Amino acid sequence: MDYLAALNRKEMKAWEFFYRDYYSSLCSRVFRVVKDRDCAEDIVQETLINIWHSTRAFHTEGDLLNYLYKAVHVNSLQHLRTRNLHDAHLARLQQESATTGEELSSLVREELVRQLHAVIRELPPRRRQILQLSLEGLSGKEIAERLGVTIHTVKTQKSLAFTYLRDRLGDLSLLLYLCFPVKIW
Amino acid sequence: MNELLERIITLLKKAYSGTITPDEQRELERFLENKRLRAVYDELTKHELLREGIETERLFPYRRAFAVFRRRARRRRVAVRRLVVAASVGLLLATSSYLYLARAGGEEPRAVESPVIPPGRARASIRLASGETVAVSADTLLRVEERGGTSITYEEGKIVYRGEAASGEPVMNELTVPPGGECRVVFDDGTVAWVNADSKLTYPVLFTGGERVVHLEGEAYFEVKQEKRPFIVRARLGAITATGTEFAVRVYREEAMAATLVSGRVRYTGFATEDLAPGEQVVISPSGETAKNKVDIQEHVGWKEGLFVFHRRSLESIMKELARWYECTVSYEREELKALPFSGHLKRYDNINAFLELLRATGEVDYTIHDRHVLLR
Numbered sequence: 001m002d003y004l005a006a007l008n009r010k011e012m013k014a015w016e017f018f019y020r021d022y023y024s025s026l027c028s029r030v031f032r033v034v035k036d037r038d039c040a041e042d043i044v045q046e047t048l049i050n051i052w053h054s055t056r057a058f059h060t061e062g063d064l065l066n067y068l069y070k071a072v073h074v075n076s077l078q079h080l081r082t083r084n085l086h087d088a089h090l091a092r093l094q095q096e097s098a099t100t101g102e103e104l105s106s107l108v109r110e111e112l113v114r115q116l117h118a119v120i121r122e123l124p125p126r127r128r129q130i131l132q133l134s135l136e137g138l139s140g141k142e143i144a145e146r147l148g149v150t151i152h153t154v155k156t157q158k159s160l161a162f163t164y165l166r167d168r169l170g171d172l173s174l175l176l177y178l179c180f181p182v183k184i185w
Numbered sequence: 186m187n188e189l190l191e192r193i194i195t196l197l198k199k200a201y202s203g204t205i206t207p208d209e210q211r212e213l214e215r216f217l218e219n220k221r222l223r224a225v226y227d228e229l230t231k232h233e234l235l236r237e238g239i240e241t242e243r244l245f246p247y248r249r250a251f252a253v254f255r256r257r258a259r260r261r262r263v264a265v266r267r268l269v270v271a272a273s274v275g276l277l278l279a280t281s282s283y284l285y286l287a288r289a290g291g292e293e294p295r296a297v298e299s300p301v302i303p304p305g306r307a308r309a310s311i312r313l314a315s316g317e318t319v320a321v322s323a324d325t326l327l328r329v330e331e332r333g334g335t336s337i338t339y340e341e342g343k344i345v346y347r348g349e350a351a352s353g354e355p356v357m358n359e360l361t362v363p364p365g366g367e368c369r370v371v372f373d374d375g376t377v378a379w380v381n382a383d384s385k386l387t388y389p390v391l392f393t394g395g396e397r398v399v400h401l402e403g404e405a406y407f408e409v410k411q412e413k414r415p416f417i418v419r420a421r422l423g424a425i426t427a428t429g430t431e432f433a434v435r436v437y438r439e440e441a442m443a444a445t446l447v448s449g450r451v452r453y454t455g456f457a458t459e460d461l462a463p464g465e466q467v468v469i470s471p472s473g474e475t476a477k478n479k480v481d482i483q484e485h486v487g488w489k490e491g492l493f494v495f496h497r498r499s500l501e502s503i504m505k506e507l508a509r510w511y512e513c514t515v516s517y518e519r520e521e522l523k524a525l526p527f528s529g530h531l532k533r534y535d536n537i538n539a540f541l542e543l544l545r546a547t548g549e550v551d552y553t554i555h556d557r558h559v560l561l562r
Contacts (some may be wrong), residue, residue: 012255019251027245037244045250045257050260079503105221108193112229115198118236135236165235170202 004064008057016050020121022065025114033076043079047071109185119168120122123161130154193222205356287464292425299554302537304384305510307342309368312359314390320367332356335373335390343377348391354541355389362403363387363513372397374411379489382509404435406489409449422469423455432461433486442469445485483530491533500525500550500561508559510538518562522550 006014023044047068052178059065120128126147133143134154144151196213199205205213217223226360228537268488280425288344308322314332321327329341335348335355343359362368371377373391384403397416409416411429418434419424425434430449436442444453446461455458456473466480487494493510495503501523504515510533517523531540541559553560 003255010258012258015258016251016253019247019254020456023247023250024241026247028241032246041245045254046404050252051252069403074546074548081551087294104190104193105219105225107190108197108222109228111194111195111227112225113234113238113241114562115194116235117242120235120238127457132239135232135239166202167204169198170204 004058007064010052019048021148022068022114022117024117025110026068026114029069029110030072033073034079039079042070043075047075053064115169116165119165122168123164127157127161127164130157134158191254197226197229200226234280246271253312282475286463299538299541299552300556302511302513302554302557302559304534304536305365305512306365307368308366309344309360309362309380311344312335312361314356315360316420331358331390333391337390341372344372346373346390348373355393356391358390360386360388363512364509367510372399375411376416377408381405382510382512383489400438401434403437404433404488406486407431422473423453425451427451433483433489439471441471443467443485445480445482446484447486487530488533492530493533494530496528498528499523500527500544504559504561507537507540513537513557513559515561518560522561525549 001013003017006019026044026047027040028035030043031037034040047166050071051068058067092116120131123131129144130147132144133146134140140154140158142149143154145168147154186427191217191507196205196209196216199209200213217226227235228520255474258556307320308320310318312318313329319327319329319337321339321344327337327344329337331337333348333350335346335356337358338345338347360368360370360380362380362382366382368380369377370380370386370388372388374397376397378386378399381404384401384405386399386401386403386405388399392414395414397412397414398419399417402421405418407416407418407427408431409427413428417429418427420434420436420442421438422436425432425444427449430451432451433447433450434442434446435444443466444451444461445466446463448463451461453461453467453469453475455475456469457469457475458479459475461467461477464479464482465477467475467477469475481494481496483492483494484496493503493506501517507513508515512513529543531543537559538554541552541554543560545552551562553562
């Protein structure tokens with residue numbers, strides 16, 4: 001895949017897209033573990049820069065994401081260790097990350113969030129803004145007032161936004177996702 | 186697992202976009218019997234996930250992060266913090282908590298912080314019939330003549346016996362491989378034995394008589410030359426009789442004995458009689474209980490090819506084996522660590538540090554090395 005090859009070749013543009021598609025999702029995953037936003041970003045940045053500096057090349061996007069999610073998870077736990085958090089917390093964490101139904105659903109959830117967000121980004125700015133405001137709970141009237149448009153515009157744009165979302169999500173070639181690999185070697 | 190996740194996500198997306206077929210709907214309903222998945226589905230349809238996506242972006246905006254990344258990427262390559270370990274070994278924590286597998290490939294420069302414990306190497310000593318001991322190691326050139334005219338040479342990493350058929354009392358030699366050592370021996374009949382660390386093999390320099398008998402304490406792999414005369418490995422807990430086969434025997438002091446058959450046929454005699462087929466292993470406990478199992482051969486003979494292979498083995502058991510090869514001692518700060526199961530493989534000729542680094546990367550076990558002593562915590 002071109003995109004992957006570009007990533008391997010350390011082409012900055014490809015990496016920018018990679019950041020756009022995965023950065024916040026990775027951060028929220030780490031945040032769930034370390035409960036600190038700055039730390040979460042630090043860890044993700046460290047991991048990504050390490051990959052950048054390594055000679056490692058990935059054959060498939062799946063490989064890359066596998067590695068990335070693992071690395072980020074390991075580094076998160078590592079971070080907790082160095083912060084000397086209470087063993088019970090760690091133990092509980094490890095329990096949680098067991099591949100039980102609980103973990104599966106949170107992975108599903110996380111990936112859906114990521115994909116939804118990627119699609120939202122594709123919306124034209126105005127449409128996206130209206131969608132956002134609507135999701136925040138503002139009424140059509142309030143949005144219309146804030147943006148200086150008619151309620152009709154708001155309604156239309158919202159409808160277009162949701163239609164677009166549905167269509168894009170229905171298009172199953174959308175974006176790779178990855179889960180925490182559970183390979184019993 | 187990957188596929189399951191993919192399937193669920195696909196179905197949810199189809200449901201969301203209204204493109205789901207009746208069959209798929211039924212399939213999805215089954216998944217949604219899981220309360221948590223149903224909760225996710227509800228969140229999806231109520232647009233809560235959408236909201237969260239926006240929120241996440243707000244919390245962790247990528248543009249600024251990427252700018253930082255770009256700056257650092259362009260900078261001269263600095264010593265990289267030891268975060269993720271990539272090494273020429275693979276290691277998995279075999280409990281269901283989390284799994285980490287490192288693959289061969291990326292070499293990250295790492296400041297070596299711990300003393301290095303290097304692997305074992307080819308070395309051994311032979312005690313001749315006279316009682317004299319000769320040491321061999323990789324750079325030894327050896328040519329010795331034993332009583333009765335048998336020549337012993339050390340060439341290309343193996344001790345080779347060559348002699349003329351003779352009569353009289355068999356001349357016995359004793360090969361001792363120390364911890365941190367390994368050795369190959371070729372007997373006069375052409376049988377090859379790979380002897381592992383901390384082992385002793387006693388044998389006649391020439392196989393006279395109707396049987397070829399050797400005595401083993403420790404671990405060895407035999408590639409027996411096909412002959413009418415059976416080849417017998419005698420050990421503390423029994424004997425293995427073979428004719429033209431490949432098998433491994435492990436019988437360390439105070440441990441159970443295990444004989445694993447790779448090819449051909451062998452028979453165990455001792456506390457019981459068991460015939461092995463390839464891929465089978467007989468285990469004899471120190472108290473004499475015998476059991477026969479099918480095993481993954483690699484786990485038990487991998488060492489001969491330079492690979493430690495283990496499958497759901499306790500850390501204690503793994504470390505015991507490593508301690509023999511790396512000639513180090515091990516202690517545990519927490520007893521619970523001993524029972525942690527791991528699956529994986531590692532190259533025998535790597536430093537023990539490679540393995541310990543991976544242990545550390547799992548987040549479960551940390552280590553310090555001091556003077557060839559490994560403390561696990």
